[in-house]
Amino acid sequence: MSSTAWTRRLERVVWPLLLGLVLLLAWHYSVAWTGSKVFPSPLDVRKGMAELARRGVLWGYIADSLRRVGVGFCSAMVVGIPLGLTLGWYPAASQVVNPLIQMVRPISPIAWIPISIVWFGVGERSAIFLIFLAALFPIVVAAMNGVRNVPSIFRRAGRNFGLSPLRLLATVVFPASLPQIIIGLRIALGIAWLVVVAAEMIAVDSGLGYLVIDARNSGKRYDLVVAAMLMIGLIGLGLDIGFRQLETVKAIRWGFRHEG
Amino acid sequence: MQASTAKKAIDAKLRAKGIGMSFKRDGNTTAVLENIDLDVGEGEFLCLLGPSGCGKSTLLNIVAGFLEPTSGTVMIDGESVKGPDARRIFVFQERGVFPWLTVEGNVGFGLFRLTRAERETRIAHYIKLVGLQGFEKAYPQELSGGMKQRLEVARALAVKPDMLFLDEPFGALDSITRLIMRGELLRIWEAERKTIVFVTHDIEEAVQLADRVVVMSTRPARIQKIVEIDIPHPRDISSPRYLELRDGIFEEIGLAHKI
Structure with a gap:
């Protein structure tokens, strides 16, 4: 067996x-x-990657990109989860705010680049703002729907034991909606990684997105372009696999289908 | 029947008077309950029996404070019921346990006002009472249906309520587990002497468990008959008296007991 x-x-x-x-x-x-003559072979790409590692920029760029995603994603989480829980908890509030969210949500984060440069200047903070914005909406929507979909049987059980509304939110509603929130976070992290690359192409001068644009602009180094693309893909895969490990935590696992 | 109601009325724990309930949907009003008067004695085990959809669960939700009746009042210990209360716990089918908490966490859920030490003793006591020792750290998805049901009963008992409301608690269990669970519930009831209101559509279950069986009519539900089950526990389910009472209820509901 x-x-x-x-x-x-x-x-x-x-x-x-x-x-x-x-x-x-x-x-x-x-x-x-x-x-x-233009498109690199896998061997050229391997050589390009080795060159980047030798120049010491590869790890620095990866770290820069990951830091921006980390800061932007975490601030989206800190703002988005309480906001989503509140909107789900007070249907009246969500009736007011939801149309606005649904209007802003379909605007691509890329379209925000000019505005974010006006607000935050060309640099780190601009890129982080874009990631924050891109990650925020999936998190808010997931938390909001998570709260709404909490089976009434759980809320009733909580009320029956005489819980205050705040305790009911913390000990019943939040854990009951956690599986949905986790799914929202996973989607948000994927989007954040997608957006950091786009943001780095315009607003900053380091990171994997910058590497793609810089390698093309300074001497049409397509071996480096493809090397950067591969790194972006591999790190994205790694982030997703890492995040999925959360779904196996026993206090969350009940909300997911697992064979066995 | 009149005499027994009068006797119970002296020390009534719960008194429902003139309960009516109707729901409005698409402009139509459907009457679910009509003019229900019911007393439940202190420490009594009462079964509400009726066909599916007759409104017995609605009645249970009203006396538990989860629904407000269209007319009538519910008094418990002389106070009118305004909402759910931690002194009276409602037990759902096993779906009511919290899947994100362990067995310990579920049993201790309602004990947030106790000190840590008190809580731990209480949790250990009720886990033992329902026979879940060794599963303290297990999550509900690792338990069988019967174990989850026992867990929910333990969670309810741990806050030391005066009353338990059970809404077809064993309905989702297989017939063998259901029989075992009835025995367990009676054992716990004899140890703790809570007042229990138990909703079921199973005639055998009602006659095996209850002190009195309240037979309800089809919708709009009224109390058709109250049958006192005067057989001491443990009940012999092939004794003439048991069969007589059971067959009486079968007839009352209008079922010939031949298939």
Whole structure:
């Protein structure tokens, strides 16, 4: 039994890796066969990455991007969760605020770039503001819906034991909506990572997004462009995998479907 | 029946008078309950019995303070009921346990006013009473349906309520677990002597558990008959008296007991 479970876990890693290898080969040979002078082969990209690491910018850029996402995402969490809980808790408040949220939400964070430069100048704070803005809405909406979808049976049980409204919110409504909030946070983190790259292309002079634009502008170094893109993708994957670990915490796990 | 009602009325724990309930939907008014008078004695085990959808759960929600009746009053210990109260706990089917808390956390949920030490003794006592020792750190999703139901009963008892309201608590359990749970509930009731109002649509269940069975009519529900079950516990469910009472209720509801 345990040996088949182990095999299955191994397969979950082996097959995606194999697919990656096949795609790498296809990439390599299509560059070789077309004789492209502009588009880099996987080997060029590897050399480019090694060069970035040697110059010492690679880790610095990754750290810069992650820091911006960290600060922006965490402030969105600090603002968004209490705001969403409040709006879900007071339907009257959400009737007032919800149309506004639904109007601002579809505006792409990219469209905010000029405004954020006016408000915060060209630099770090501008980029962080964009990430904050992009991450805020999914978090608010998830927390709001989370509260609304708390089964009435849980609220009633809480009221029956004589809880004050604040205690009911803290010990029943919040934990009951936590699985939905976690899903919202995961979506928000994905969006934040998407936006940091866009923000760095315009507002700052470090980070992986800056690397993409800078490598193209200063000497059409497409090997570095693709290297930066790969790093962005891999880190995004890592963030998502890391975040999913939260779903296995037992106090949250009940809200997710898990086989076994 | 008149005599028994009069006797109970002297030490009535709960007294409902003239309860009526109607719901408005799409401009139509549906009467669910009509002119219900009911007394429940201190320490009594009372079953509300009726067909599904007859309004017995509505009545239970009214006496528990979760619903306001259209007419009539509910008094408990001489005070009129204004809302739910920690002295009277409502037990749902096992879906009412909090899935984000462990067994310990669920049992201790209502004990936030106690000191840590008091809380721990209380939790340990009730976990033992319902037979969940060894599962203190387990989460509800790791428990069976019967265990979850016992957990919810333990959570209710831990705040030392005077009354328990049980709304078809064993309805979602398989028939074997249901029988075991009835025995457990009677054992706990004999140990703690709470006043219990128990809603069920199962005639056998009502006759096995209750001191009195309140038979309700179809909608709009009225009290059709109150049957006193004068058999001491533990009840022999093949004794002539048991069968006589059971068959009487079958007839009262209008069911021939032949399939």
